[in-house]
Amino acid sequence: MSNLERRGAVYYWRRRMPPQLARIAGQTHLKISLQTKEPAHARFLAAHLDATAAHVFMSADPRFITKEQLTELFRQVFEQHRNKVALMADFSRQEAGFDPALEPVDDQGMGxxxxxxxxxGVAARVGEGDRLAMTEAGIDAHGIASIELTLAAMQHTGVARPSRCAVSS
Known part of the structure; x- marks a missing residue:
């Protein structure tokens, strides 16, 4: 996955900044440790950070944002999402009929x-390019349909909306 790199045993999210923000920040890339050694978990967190970056980079006015604000924004989004993932995992393990074999499949769909x-953007649909990438990653037609349902559910429930932190900055 793009913007994801492994250094030693730990995964990092690394994203090139648009030139106008790079001049303000004094660096060309943002880099955040995802604090995980698990590739599936890293991909899941990186996808959320990618979505936030796309929103911020398209909407942020570079004249009014500092390097510290940009760094803090992504750290807050990362922490919020990591805490949400941990809480959701705890809830799902307590449900009757919990199947640990299905959890990675659900995580992959969310990713x-x-x-x-x-x-x-938030109104995204799974397109042909996405289907091709999923097929190349070994996902069958049933899995792709499941991912489409996951995306629709995320949009319907508001999970796909940008975080308040991203919107308020």
Whole structure:
């Protein structure tokens, strides 16, 4: 996945900043440790950060944002999402009929849904390019349909909307 790199055993999210923000920040890339060694978890977190970056980079006025604000924004989004993921995992483990074998499949679906949102905005749909990438990643037609349902559910429930932190900055 783009913007994801592994240094040693830990994954990092690294994103090139638009030139106008790079001049203000004094650096060309943002880099955040995802604090995980698990590739699936790293992809999931990176997809959410990609979606936030797409929103911020398109809407932020570079004249009114500092390097510190930009860095803090992404750190807050990362922490919020990591806490949300942990809470959701705790809730799902307590439900009757919990199947640990299905959890990675659900996580993968959420990751692909966030990837579509990062690429195409909150009204994203799974397009042919997305289907091709999913097929190349080994996802069958049933899995792709499941990802489309996940994306629709995220949009319907408001999960796909930008975080308040991103909107208020």
């Amino acid at each position: 692909w849904a966030y990837r579509a949102i990062a690429k195409n």
